[in-house]
Amino acid sequence: MSARHLDPTGERHGGMPTWAWGTAPAGLATRDQLRRRGLRPARGQQVVAQLEWASSKARRSGGIRTSNLYRLDEAVPVGPFTPGRARGLAAAMRVRRTCPTCRTEQAYCISTRLGECASCVAGPNPEVDR
Numbered sequence: 001m002s003a004r005h006l007d008p009t010g011e012r013h014g015g016m017p018t019w020a021w022g023t024a025p026a027g028l029a030t031r032d033q034l035r036r037r038g039l040r041p042a043r044g045q046q047v048v049a050q051l052e053w054a055s056s057k058a059r060r061s062g063g064i065r066t067s068n069l070y071r072l073d074e075a076v077p078v079g080p081f082t083p084g085r086a087r088g089l090a091a092a093m094r095v096r097r098t099c100p101t102c103r104t105e106q107a108y109c110i111s112t113r114l115g116e117c118a119s120c121v122a123g124p125n126p127e128v129d130r
Protein backbone atom coordinates (compact mmCIF):
# COMPACT_ATOMS: atom_id res chain seq x y z
CA MET A 1 0.00 0.00 0.00
CA SER A 2 1.37 3.35 -1.02
CA ALA A 3 0.84 6.59 0.89
CA ARG A 4 0.51 8.53 -2.37
CA HIS A 5 -3.01 7.12 -2.75
CA LEU A 6 -3.98 8.26 0.72
CA ASP A 7 -5.48 11.77 0.76
CA PRO A 8 -8.39 11.90 3.25
CA THR A 9 -8.83 15.67 2.84
CA GLY A 10 -8.90 15.43 -0.95
CA GLU A 11 -6.19 18.09 -1.17
CA ARG A 12 -4.46 16.42 -4.13
CA HIS A 13 -7.67 15.06 -5.69
CA GLY A 14 -9.73 18.15 -6.42
CA GLY A 15 -11.40 18.05 -3.03
CA MET A 16 -12.48 14.41 -3.27
CA PRO A 17 -11.41 12.59 -0.09
CA THR A 18 -9.27 9.72 -1.30
CA TRP A 19 -8.39 6.53 0.51
CA ALA A 20 -5.81 3.96 -0.45
CA TRP A 21 -7.06 0.39 -0.87
CA GLY A 22 -7.75 -1.08 2.58
CA THR A 23 -7.72 2.25 4.42
CA ALA A 24 -11.27 3.45 3.74
CA PRO A 25 -13.20 4.11 6.96
CA ALA A 26 -15.82 1.62 8.05
CA GLY A 27 -19.16 2.92 6.87
CA LEU A 28 -17.93 3.65 3.35
CA ALA A 29 -18.13 1.11 0.56
CA THR A 30 -17.68 0.86 -3.19
CA ARG A 31 -20.60 -0.17 -5.40
CA ASP A 32 -19.16 -3.73 -5.50
CA GLN A 33 -18.85 -3.86 -1.73
CA LEU A 34 -22.43 -2.60 -1.34
CA ARG A 35 -23.57 -5.27 -3.79
CA ARG A 36 -21.95 -8.00 -1.69
CA ARG A 37 -24.02 -6.79 1.27
CA GLY A 38 -27.18 -6.79 -0.82
CA LEU A 39 -27.17 -3.00 -1.07
CA ARG A 40 -26.84 -0.38 -3.79
CA PRO A 41 -26.52 3.41 -3.79
CA ALA A 42 -29.91 5.08 -3.32
CA ARG A 43 -31.32 7.20 -6.14
CA GLY A 44 -29.29 10.40 -6.14
CA GLN A 45 -26.95 9.20 -3.40
CA GLN A 46 -23.80 11.31 -3.37
CA VAL A 47 -20.31 9.91 -3.83
CA VAL A 48 -18.58 10.98 -0.61
CA ALA A 49 -15.05 9.76 -1.28
CA GLN A 50 -13.03 7.57 -3.57
CA LEU A 51 -10.75 4.59 -3.31
CA GLU A 52 -7.52 4.73 -5.26
CA TRP A 53 -5.03 2.02 -5.97
CA ALA A 54 -2.20 1.14 -8.31
CA SER A 55 -3.09 -1.22 -11.10
CA SER A 56 -0.86 -2.51 -13.85
CA LYS A 57 -3.98 -2.87 -16.01
CA ALA A 58 -4.70 0.85 -15.85
CA ARG A 59 -1.73 2.11 -17.85
CA ARG A 60 -3.79 4.69 -19.70
CA SER A 61 -4.68 6.47 -16.47
CA GLY A 62 -1.11 6.40 -15.16
CA GLY A 63 -1.39 3.00 -13.49
CA ILE A 64 -3.99 4.29 -11.08
CA ARG A 65 -7.55 3.10 -10.64
CA THR A 66 -10.26 4.73 -8.61
CA SER A 67 -13.64 3.64 -7.38
CA ASN A 68 -16.43 5.75 -5.91
CA LEU A 69 -17.21 5.32 -2.22
CA TYR A 70 -20.73 5.59 -0.82
CA ARG A 71 -22.02 5.79 2.73
CA LEU A 72 -23.35 2.42 3.85
CA ASP A 73 -26.08 3.99 5.98
CA GLU A 74 -27.53 5.81 2.95
CA ALA A 75 -27.49 2.76 0.67
CA VAL A 76 -30.69 0.85 -0.04
CA PRO A 77 -31.38 -2.90 -0.40
CA VAL A 78 -31.13 -4.47 -3.86
CA GLY A 79 -33.67 -6.85 -5.27
CA PRO A 80 -37.17 -7.08 -6.64
CA PHE A 81 -38.65 -8.19 -3.32
CA THR A 82 -38.39 -5.00 -1.29
CA PRO A 83 -41.86 -3.70 -0.37
CA GLY A 84 -41.21 -0.39 -2.15
CA ARG A 85 -40.15 -2.07 -5.40
CA ALA A 86 -43.08 -4.49 -5.22
CA ARG A 87 -45.54 -1.62 -4.66
CA GLY A 88 -44.03 0.38 -7.51
CA LEU A 89 -44.21 -2.59 -9.85
CA ALA A 90 -47.80 -3.42 -8.85
CA ALA A 91 -48.84 0.19 -9.42
CA ALA A 92 -47.18 0.26 -12.83
CA MET A 93 -48.93 -2.99 -13.83
CA ARG A 94 -52.29 -1.65 -12.59
CA VAL A 95 -51.86 1.40 -14.83
CA ARG A 96 -51.02 -0.81 -17.82
CA ARG A 97 -54.07 -3.01 -17.18
CA THR A 98 -56.53 -0.18 -16.60
CA CYS A 99 -58.52 0.88 -19.65
CA PRO A 100 -58.42 4.68 -20.04
CA THR A 101 -61.89 4.66 -21.62
CA CYS A 102 -63.97 2.63 -19.14
CA ARG A 103 -61.53 2.84 -16.20
CA THR A 104 -61.85 -0.91 -15.63
CA GLU A 105 -58.82 -2.90 -14.56
CA GLN A 106 -58.53 -5.84 -16.93
CA ALA A 107 -56.73 -9.16 -16.46
CA TYR A 108 -54.43 -8.24 -19.34
CA CYS A 109 -52.38 -5.19 -20.33
CA ILE A 110 -54.24 -2.69 -22.48
CA SER A 111 -52.89 -2.73 -26.02
CA THR A 112 -50.97 0.48 -26.68
CA ARG A 113 -51.99 0.16 -30.34
CA LEU A 114 -55.73 0.03 -29.56
CA GLY A 115 -55.51 2.31 -26.52
CA GLU A 116 -58.48 0.72 -24.76
CA CYS A 117 -59.76 -2.65 -23.55
CA ALA A 118 -61.37 -5.27 -25.78
CA SER A 119 -64.95 -4.41 -24.71
CA CYS A 120 -64.42 -0.72 -25.48
CA VAL A 121 -62.90 -1.61 -28.85
CA ALA A 122 -65.91 -3.90 -29.51
CA GLY A 123 -68.30 -1.04 -28.75
CA PRO A 124 -71.06 -0.47 -26.17
CA ASN A 125 -72.43 -3.64 -24.58
CA PRO A 126 -75.88 -3.24 -22.98
CA GLU A 127 -75.20 -6.14 -20.61
CA VAL A 128 -72.17 -4.41 -19.09
CA ASP A 129 -73.72 -0.93 -19.14
CA ARG A 130 -75.31 -0.07 -15.81
Ligand SMILES: [Zn+2]
Pocket residue numbers: 099100101102103104116117118119120121
Ligand atom coordinates in the same frame (compact mmCIF):
# COMPACT_ATOMS: atom_id res chain seq x y z
ZN1 LIG B 1 -62.50 -0.25 -21.62
